[in-house]
Amino acid sequence: MTEVDYNAMPDEEFRDMLRNFIEKECPASLRYQGRRVRWKEIKPWTLKLSKKGWLAPAWPVEHGGMGLDIEKMVAYHDIFDSAGVSRAPDMGIVMIGMLLIRFGSDAQKKYYLPRILACEDIWCQGYSEPGSGSDLASLRTKAILDGDHWVVNGQKIWTTVAQDATDIFMLVRTDPTAKKQEGISFLLARMDTPGITVRPIRTLGGEEEFCEVFFDDVRIPKENIVGNINEGWTMAKTLLGFERLTIGSPKFAMIAFGSLKELAREKGLFDDPVFVNDFIKLKMDIDDHVGTYRRYADALKHGGSLGPEMSILKIVSSELYQRVTELMLEVAGEQGPHLGPSNFGNASIDPLGYYFFSRPGTIYAGSNEIQRNILAKAVLEMPSQ
Template sequence: MAIDYNAMDEQDFRRMLRDFIAAECPPHLINQARRVNWHEARDWFLKLSAKGWLAPAWPVEHGGMGLNVEKMLAYHDEFDSAGVARHPDIGIVMLGMLLVRFGTEAQKAHYLPRILAGEDVWCQGYSEPGAGSDLASLRTSAVLDGDHWVINGQKIWTTLAQDSTDIFILARTDPAAKKQQGISFFLARMDTPGITVRPIKTLAGDAEFCEVFLDDVRVARDNIVGAVNDGWTMAKALLGFERLTHGSPKFAQMALLRLETMGRELGIFDDPSFAATYTQLALDVADLTATYARFAETLKGGGALGPEISILKLWGPDLYQRISEFMLDVAQENGSALGPTRFGGAEVDPLGYYFLSRPTTIYGGASEIQRNILAKTLLGMPG
């Protein structure tokens, strides 16, 4: 019998999560200042899956926890407070929610259980050279040939593509249509002939992102979500989920907790300058958390995330970067050391958080694009 987590007392719910994390989460996934790879997170992923705790936002009938907004925020707060690393979750937070909303019954029945079982690990084939934040300008093409679509093009900044078994791809299926039209949303296996992955090493020395080359990749005719040429509807919905994720307070919350640890271990909370900056950052995190809850409530209620979601995507990464920059100031000479540094009785990686926060104002729609969206759609300013 499924547990009704929403009916639980919040403190009991939090205690349940906290006890499980303390007992079961592998130590190497605590306080990581980088994205972890599938081989590092696989066992933890499967533990969460076996527990039924892998997909907090998914409906119960599809294997999720079906959490309301209050419980979902509590869920993320407990995982983030414990410093649990983000496992490869694109199939959970992006594709899964899209299939729940737009997928056929056959697609839901096939893909959702495989995502939860860790059998399919997904990556996102959206951005291209010359079509990142301006995603509608993508040039990857798909041409129907009998029972297959033949896809040609290139994707870039594809997170953890080297670990993935599957990829969802935006491709242009009507080159004569206006750029937001004539695009379709495809599902493909990464071992399909013609797909080549080339990792990109970051400043931090990690290969978090990849280039993906698509050369005459044949995808079954039915491996499309939504109607042909209606991929922009899928893209906007998924970008809404993505911007909700990238604007989540959890990244800023985790960095703030590490900053608090540094301040406590260094004994500088009595310093007026540190205390004033820390307090302002903590208030900003609280404001972000409250705003995030409002958007999450809309999504949980079955509503669509409109252009105002750009506020969250603009705000969250900026705050994350400001906290990480202050961590470097507090660390002083230790701020130039890559890897965990001991501050009193605790280890923190200030430079790792700084590096991890740098691309957040770019991926999922650059901050400049978010400002343009807000100016045009909410303020009515000319484009």
């Protein structure tokens, strides 16, 4: 593959290149979806991006990424989001891959990074546990060293599309006597390892989006620890930063807004001044959020740290997404409460699917109540009482 300096391309040329490729290669079934698309559906499209070398826009070129600067990164996401392109199971790209580039051993980078780019390994995240969601440091899944293997016992929950994953990265307690954050390690495992059981959870919208994952005497090679033993909290905080930046993206609100616009056009709502007022308010709020998100992405791209103030991204993104879907459900009228796509003129849209899919956003990755507490204490320095 010929190496291209995308950062040297004129911005509009870069955008046209992406836009034309999406229009030509991305099927309509993978665009403007009000649900999480499963791996078997999106694999052919993801492999096309992999072949083009466009799967990892933020990765350095030396590790197989596009090496985009902040301007091109914003353009990349603008084009994909505006086109409503569904998000593949991409934790390997946006989370564990970035973490290994920063903290992984040379052997881990050499083995895992090419497999992630080739879509040979699909990753899921083992963080939350029953009773250890927002208070992640209270996790109880334990790993005991036995010769050349860690023996893992415990349970993870709300693991997104674990049934599609080949690998899992997870936090485990390796020193039960240490303080909560100090006895945790970061471990990698194959999902087909004996003793791992996956049980899907059906959501209100009828999707099996999340899973429980059980570990019963699972033996994992000792070298699958990332970083040092009992220092996994450093990795955890870094990954939470990546996750909150990803979840804080305006992507979902933009995709839903695109469907809202199409729905409104088919129903002739742009002649209704009340609707137009609500529509313009949402558009302005999305544009504001895009600008805020861009500043945080810029800081991360240039090696800066993502402080507690970035909790605002998660709050605004999730609540903005819900507002868009609420208006969509309202204007859909009598067709709104039907689960599954409905025909609105020439458009096929699933307003209730969008609405259901937006609901968990204010809970996962640290509930919005937790995020507001973080802002109050760590940023505004407000008293606890």
